[in-house]
Amino acid sequence: xxxxxxxxxxxxxxxxxxxxxxxxxxxxxxxxxxxxxxxxxxxxxxxxxxxxxxxxxxxxxxxxxxxxxxxxxxxxxxxxxxxxxxxxxxxxxxxxxxxxxxxxxxxxxxxxxxxxxxxxxxxxxxxxxxxxxxxxxxxxxxxxxxxxxxxxxxxxxxxxxxxxxxxxxxxxxxxxxxxxxxxxxxxxxxxxxxxxxxxxxxxxxxxxxxxxxxxxxxxxxxxxxxxxxxxxxxxxxxxxxxxxxxxxxxxxxxxxxxxxxxxxxxxxxxxxxxxxxxxxxxxxxxxxxxxxxxxxxxxxxxxxxxxxxxxxxxxxxxxxxxxxxxxxxxxxxx
Numbered sequence: 001x002x003x004x005x006x007x008x009x010x011x012x013x014x015x016x017x018x019x020x021x022x023x024x025x026x027x028x029x030x031x032x033x034x035x036x037x038x039x040x041x042x043x044x045x046x047x048x049x050x051x052x053x054x055x056x057x058x059x060x061x062x063x064x065x066x067x068x069x070x071x072x073x074x075x076x077x078x079x080x081x082x083x084x085x086x087x088x089x090x091x092x093x094x095x096x097x098x099x100x101x102x103x104x105x106x107x108x109x110x111x112x113x114x115x116x117x118x119x120x121x122x123x124x125x126x127x128x129x130x131x132x133x134x135x136x137x138x139x140x141x142x143x144x145x146x147x148x149x150x151x152x153x154x155x156x157x158x159x160x161x162x163x164x165x166x167x168x169x170x171x172x173x174x175x176x177x178x179x180x181x182x183x184x185x186x187x188x189x190x191x192x193x194x195x196x197x198x199x200x201x202x203x204x205x206x207x208x209x210x211x212x213x214x215x216x217x218x219x220x221x222x223x224x225x226x227x228x229x230x231x232x233x234x235x236x237x238x239x240x241x242x243x244x245x246x247x248x249x250x251x252x253x254x255x256x257x258x259x260x261x262x263x264x265x266x267x268x269x270x271x272x273x274x275x276x277x278x279x280x281x282x283x284x285x286x287x288x289x290x291x292x293x294x295x296x297x298x299x300x301x302x303x304x305x306x307x308x309x310x311x312x313x314x315x316x317x318x319x320x321x322x323x324x325x326x327x328x329x330x331x332x333x334x
Contacts, residue, residue, distance in 0.1 A: 041072055041323065045076060059085075111146050116170060121168075135180050145182060152191055167205050170202065183212060184210055185259065221241075225239045258292060260293070263299055264296075282333055
C-alpha cells in the first residue's frame with residue numbers, strides 16, 4: 001500500500017512539473033493540452049481550506065494560484081474567506097482588477113450564511129436579506145451566481161415544513177437575484193437538501209429561470225452521527241448513518257444543474273477516485289446535456305490538516321490529481 005502511494009505521488013509530481021514547464025511550450029505552438037471536453041473546468045477555493053485558514057494563502061491570492069499553479073482560469077470563491085470584506089469596495093475592486101489583469105473568470109461565490117429556510121418567517125426574511133450583499137458582490141466580480149444552502153443540519157419540524165419554508169425563502173432571494181442578473185443556486189449540502197428528490201422538488205416548485213442546483217458528488221449523506229464537538233474537527237469525526245444513492249442523486253439533480261462540484265477525497269494508485277466511479281458520474285452528466293462548469297473541489301486536504309490523517313494528499317497534490325482524473329474521464333466521453 002505504501003509503495004502504491006509513493007508511485008502515485010511520484011506520478012503526480014511529474015504531472016505538476018509537466019504542467020508548469022509545458023505552459024510556455026503550448027503557448028508557443030498553439031497546441032491544446034487535451035482534447036476539447038464537453039464541459040469546462042473551474043477550481044473551488046474550498047480545496048485550499050487549510051492554506052487559507054493557516055495563513056499560507058489569501059482570498060486575493062487564490063485566483064492567481066489557480067491559473068499559474070494549476071492551469072485553471074475559472075474560479076469559485078467561498079464566502080468565509082472574504083473575512084467580511086465583500087462589502088468593502090476597495091477590496092472588491094482590487095480582487096476584480098487582479099483577476100481581470102490575469103484573464104481569470106470569476107464564476108461563483110459559495111455563500112454559507114443565515115438559514116433562508118428558517119421556520120420562523122421573520123428570521124427567514126432577515127436571513128434572505130443578509131444574502132443581498134453577496135449577490136451584489138457576485139455582480140461586482142462578474143460572477144454568474146452565488147451558491148446558497150437550504151436548511152440546516154438539525155432543522156426542527158417536518159419535511160413538509162422545511163420544504164414550504166425553503167420555497168418561500170428561496171423565492172424571495174431569487175427575486176433579488178433577478179433584479180441584479182445573478183443566478184441563485186443550491187447545493188446538496190446540509191440536512192434534507194442532501195436528499196436529491198427533495199431538492200429537485202424545490203426546483204420544480206419555484207420554477208424560476210435563475211434557480212438551479214450545484215450537484216456535489218460528496219454531499220449525499222442524509223443523516224450523520226452527532227459531533228462530539230461543535231467545530232470542524234468534531235464534524236470530521238462524524239459518520240454517515242443514512243446515505244442517498246450518489247448516482248441516482250446526480251441523475252435527479254442534473255436537469256436543474258447550473259454547475260457541478262466534482263468533489264474528491266482519496267485516490268487509488270492508478271489515479272482513479274477511491275470511492276466513486278467517475279466515468280459513471282460523468283456519463284450521467286453528459287447524458288443530461290450539461291455543458292457548463294465542473295468545479296474541482298478537493299476535500300482530502302481538510303481531513304489531512306484538521307483530521308491529522310496523512311493518508312490524504314496535501315492540497316496541491318489533491319487538486320492536481322482531481323484535475324487529471326476529470327480531464328481523463330472527460331476526454332474519454334467527449
